[in-house]
Amino acid sequence: xxxxxxxxxxxxxxxxxxxxxxxxAIQSELYTLKTWNPRQFTLDKHKTVDDRPYGGGPGMVMMYxxxxxxxxxIEGELQAKPHVVYLSPQxxxxxxxxxxxxxxxxxxxxxCGRYEGVDERLVASSVDEEISIGxxxxxxxxxxxxxxMDAVIRLIPGALGHSQSAEQDSFSDGLLDCPHYTRPEVVxxxxxxxxxxxxxxxxxxxxxxxxxxxxxxxxxxxxLSDKNS
Ligand code: 4GO
Numbered sequence: 258x259x260x261x262x263x264x265x266x267x268x269x270x271x272x273x274x275x276x277x278x279x280x281x282a283i284q285s286e287l288y289t290l291k292t293w294n295p296r297q298f299t300l301d302k303h304k305t306v307d308d309r310p311y312g313g314g315p316g317m318v319m320m321y322x323x324x325x326x327x328x329x330x331i332e333g334e335l336q337a338k339p340h341v342v343y344l345s346p347q348x349x350x351x352x353x354x355x356x357x358x359x360x361x362x363x364x365x366x367x368x369c370g371r372y373e374g375v376d377e378r379l380v381a382s383s384v385d386e387e388i389s390i391g392x393x394x395x396x397x398x399x400x401x402x403x404x405x406m407d408a409v410i411r412l413i414p415g416a417l418g419h420s421q422s423a424e425q426d427s428f429s430d431g432l433l434d435c436p437h438y439t440r441p442e443v444v445x446x447x448x449x450x451x452x453x454x455x456x457x458x459x460x461x462x463x464x465x466x467x468x469x470x471x472x473x474x475x476x477x478x479x480x481l482s483d484k485n486s
Contacts, residue, residue: 258288258289258364258410258413259291259363260288260289260366260367260406261334261364261366261367262290262292262293262367262369263327263331263366264293264294264369264399265294265369265371265397266371267292267293267294269399270290270292272403273290273406273407278407281416282410282411282415287415288413293327293330295319298324298327305320306319306320306323310373314373316373317372317373318376319370319371319372319374321375321376324368324376324383328366328383335364337364339362339364339365340362340365340366340385341366341368341383341385342365342366342388342402342405343368343370343375343387344369344370344387344388344402344405345374345387345388347387347389348389349387350388350391351404353408353427353428353429356409356412359409360409360413365409367402367405370397371396388405389401431485432469432470432472432485433476433477434472435464435466435469436468436472438453442454452464
């Protein structure tokens with residue numbers, strides 16, 4: 258899998274390449290990442306990437322031309338057109354199902370906006386999918402893009418060790434995860450639930466399933482569906 262990222266702050270993506278599962282996965286060549294700075298595709302001597310909004314109002318808007326030329330340069334390196342994603346609060350919500358769907362693309366291009374966002378004509382002409390990571394605003398699309406990438410990367414076969422397989426993740430069966438415990442058996446007067454200490458694995462599985470259901474009912478009744486009953 259190949260990610261191309263259009264960003265004014267390419268160095269932010271070292272967070273993915275320098276640590277953890279996403280670092281091991283890139284070292285194992287399970288994915289590649291190339292960042293593209295639209296400032297390098299500007300045509301004026303000041304390398305301008307933003308301009309004032311038509312109609313007035315606060316802030317600046319990312320200009321069409323540097324972004325379009327960046328996308329063209331990316332396409333020039335690929336055999337086929339990439340799946341182009343723009344991160345914004347106006348997008349469709351990112352869910353674990355959406356993350357799983359994205360693993361099917363060989364080439365994903367992530368467009369990271371800054372300021373008030375990008376010229377809508379670039380979104381209309383060149384973006385396949387607008388995605389939001391949640392109902393809140395951050396200063397740029399980079400952190401949302403990294404969250405999406407991390408979620409996708411960890412689903413690539415081989416990215417997670419056997420001991421951390423994605424099958425037990427929250428949401429993989431539409432439910433929140435069960436609680437987890439490790440040594441010591443008692444800490445500050447708090448014990449591990451006795452069922453986990455007894456070695457009856459059928460009973461442990463049943464307990465964990467009941468915990469998932471109860472926690473989902475209590476914390477996220479909105480995501481409970483008929484197939485969980
Ligand atoms: C994405 C981008 C929030 C999200 C963003 C989100 N804020 N909820 N900010 O996924 C264009 C300029 C959007 C700043 C960007």
